[in-house]
Amino acid sequence: MFISYARPDADAVGNLAKDLGLVSRDVWFDQELRSQGGQEWWNVILAKVRAAEVFVFVLSPDSVRSNACRSELSYALDLGLPILPVKVRDTNIQLAPEAIVRTQVVSYERRSAETATALVVAVLQKRTETRPPPDPLPTPPPAPIIDLEPVRQRLAAPHLSFDEQAAVLVDLRVQARNPDQAEATRSLAEQFLAREDLTVSAKKDLEALILKLPVSTMRDPADTRRRRTLSELDPDTVDMLRKLLPHIRNSHFTPIIGRGMTNSLLGPLRRLAPEWARDFRSPTQLRRRTDLPVAAQFVEVMNNVDTLRNALIHDLRDRIVATNGAQNGGETPGDLNRLVSDAWRRRRADVDYDPYQVLAGLPCRIYVTANPWTLMAEALRDAGKEPEAEICPWRPDVYDWPESVFERDPDYEPSVEHPLVYHVFGTVEVPDSLVLSADDYLDFLIGVTADRLLIPKPVASSLADSALLLLGFSLEEMDIRVLLRGLIRQEGGSKRSRYSHVGAQSDFRPGQDGPTREQRYLERYFGKYCDPSIDIFWGTVDEFAAGLAELIGPAP
Numbered sequence: 001m002f003i004s005y006a007r008p009d010a011d012a013v014g015n016l017a018k019d020l021g022l023v024s025r026d027v028w029f030d031q032e033l034r035s036q037g038g039q040e041w042w043n044v045i046l047a048k049v050r051a052a053e054v055f056v057f058v059l060s061p062d063s064v065r066s067n068a069c070r071s072e073l074s075y076a077l078d079l080g081l082p083i084l085p086v087k088v089r090d091t092n093i094q095l096a097p098e099a100i101v102r103t104q105v106v107s108y109e110r111r112s113a114e115t116a117t118a119l120v121v122a123v124l125q126k127r128t129e130t131r132p133p134p135d136p137l138p139t140p141p142p143a144p145i146i147d148l149e150p151v152r153q154r155l156a157a158p159h160l161s162f163d164e165q166a167a168v169l170v171d172l173r174v175q176a177r178n179p180d181q182a183e184a185t186r187s188l189a190e191q192f193l194a195r196e197d198l199t200v201s202a203k204k205d206l207e208a209l210i211l212k213l214p215v216s217t218m219r220d221p222a223d224t225r226r227r228r229t230l231s232e233l234d235p236d237t238v239d240m241l242r243k244l245l246p247h248i249r250n251s252h253f254t255p256i257i258g259r260g261m262t263n264s265l266l267g268p269l270r271r272l273a274p275e276w277a278r279d280f281r282s283p284t285q286l287r288r289r290t291d292l293p294v295a296a297q298f299v300e301v302m303n304n305v306d307t308l309r310n311a312l313i314h315d316l317r318d319r320i321v322a323t324n325g326a327q328n329g330g331e332t333p334g335d336l337n338r339l340v341s342d343a344w345r346r347r348r349a350d351v352d353y354d355p356y357q358v359l360a361g362l363p364c365r366i367y368v369t370a371n372p373w374t375l376m377a378e379a380l381r382d383a384g385k386e387p388e389a390e391i392c393p394w395r396p397d398v399y400d401w402p403e404s405v406f407e408r409d410p411d412y413e414p415s416v417e418h419p420l421v422y423h424v425f426g427t428v429e430v431p432d433s434l435v436l437s438a439d440d441y442l443d444f445l446i447g448v449t450a451d452r453l454l455i456p457k458p459v460a461s462s463l464a465d466s467a468l469l470l471l472g473f474s475l476e477e478m479d480i481r482v483l484l485r486g487l488i489r490q491e492g493g494s495k496r497s498r499y500s501h502v503g504a505q506s507d508f509r510p511g512q513d514g515p516t517r518e519q520r521y522l523e524r525y526f527g528k529y530c531d532p533s534i535d536i537f538w539g540t541v542d543e544f545a546a547g548l549a550e551l552i553g554p555a556p
Helices: 007-020 037-048 069-077 112-127 147-154 164-175 178-191 198-210 233-251 260-267 269-279 293-301 305-324 331-347 355-360 375-382 438-450 456-463 480-489 517-527 541-552
Strands: 001-004 055-057 083-087 254-257 365-368 390-391 420-423 465-474 502-505 535-537
Touching: 001 007, 001 069, 007 055, 007 178, 007 293, 007 305, 007 480, 069 178, 083 112, 083 438, 112 260, 147 164, 147 178, 164 198, 164 375, 178 198, 178 331, 198 269, 233 260, 233 465, 233 502, 233 541, 260 305, 260 331, 260 541, 269 293, 269 305, 293 305, 293 438, 305 331, 331 355, 331 375, 331 480, 355 375, 355 541, 365 375, 365 456, 375 420, 420 456, 438 480, 465 480, 465 541, 480 502, 502 541
Parallel strands: 001 055, 055 083, 254 365, 254 465, 365 420, 390 420, 465 502, 502 535
Antiparallel strands: none
16 A cells, blocks of 8 residues: 655654554555655655555645655556545645545544544455556656755855845745655755854744744654764863763762753654644744743643643654654553653664663763653663662642652662662653643742752752763753753752763754854853853764763773
8 A cells, every 4th residue: 555645744644554554564655765855766656656556645735736746646547546535634625636636535634543444444445446557557757856956055155145045045935835845945944044154034034934844753864874983083072071981980970861862763852842833723923943841831721731741642652653663652651651662772772882871881870861751760770770760749739749769768879789760850651740831840940949858869969069961952942951050050069160061962963063152152051050161072962972981991
């Protein structure tokens, strides 16, 4: 079964493919190939169309405008394939190709048991219409070649004048009209937005354009590019890592793990913001490109907190299924945590140094994590250790917090063999503990500032008297700012001056070798809350973990 769709409908297609899998073991859609383009890509598409029994046309405003979708449909008609239109978004049917207009359409705008049943019945009926392909086969249509190279070349220039920036913007607007290249256009627009010479007016226009383009569910290129080895890092960066070794060997360090540690599995969580702004119809002034807490605040206020949590679980489940090939997504927080865990285990089998595994192998007593998953505890158990998990009880209106390990065992003291994993912003398995909305962050900050007992004494002591390793944070997100203000600055700092502190950010982009204006900004920002300032490791979290592991060497 072949699914023809426009790239902006990729999220809906993931669910559609799962439901079609109820009646067919071979459901194909070009998740990996669509973004590649070119003649080779098109040849694979056409071969899959020829091998199909039923041609499923995903009907949406974008697919009726897609040259690729129309070409695929035309070829399927020439082959005599049964055509099944499936509507995933409200669409003016009169704008669709004639073959779709005169064919009964299956509604799949809202996934449910009823729509899945109707879909299955329609597929079974279409299968009865299958007949042998014509002989000879029809002439295949030409590839809908996408040429974005001129825009790429312009963006590669070291400096763009005002007029040149305006010209690039015009090109991007034109390319954005074609749904076949919306994802590539968004990538180029984000690359353009990162330029230091960008004018204020161009930035405003770019942000407005990006809001209209679909968010990719595929991994960031930064997550899949080749990792630099220790020998390829610059000497200053290697020295930065070396300064950490005495602290690590003496167990005087505290990893602080950000949500960016799972970007390779889920993509940046901030990408949910424009999706929620679109799905819940946020007013224009709230549609900030990456401000997830503001988007979450709107969802919670206009609906309720359960709707917000369900949206988080549903959207992340679909993302992990789409990007990692997972199956049986499930509907509960526990199911989602299991999916993330399974994807992480598959990914770490393909890398030499997984950051969680590297951290688990270090002689550490306390791990602070802003990540809602249980991956750190799992990695520690895999390393032969017996971790305890603790959640910050920041919400005063919740009375059924999980029992604290310090209440269950008053004599418990974190150790290398029995470390503590402290979930500062909650876990997905305890939905009431999650810090999601802007008000949540504010309430958390007020709570930990007013009640110092909310933070266990061993955690507070570790933050005040050890080297800090901040891994997987981005200054575009609120997590690190709240942590710096609510925990790190609050817990003193006179003893921290004896240590070196390092941050490996999750938003490192290829081509940034530093020192840059952005790097100096990060160092000064961190210096406001930590003395000495937190040094910036100018590379990926994976490179940081790998470099550290190579320096430390195998365990004795």
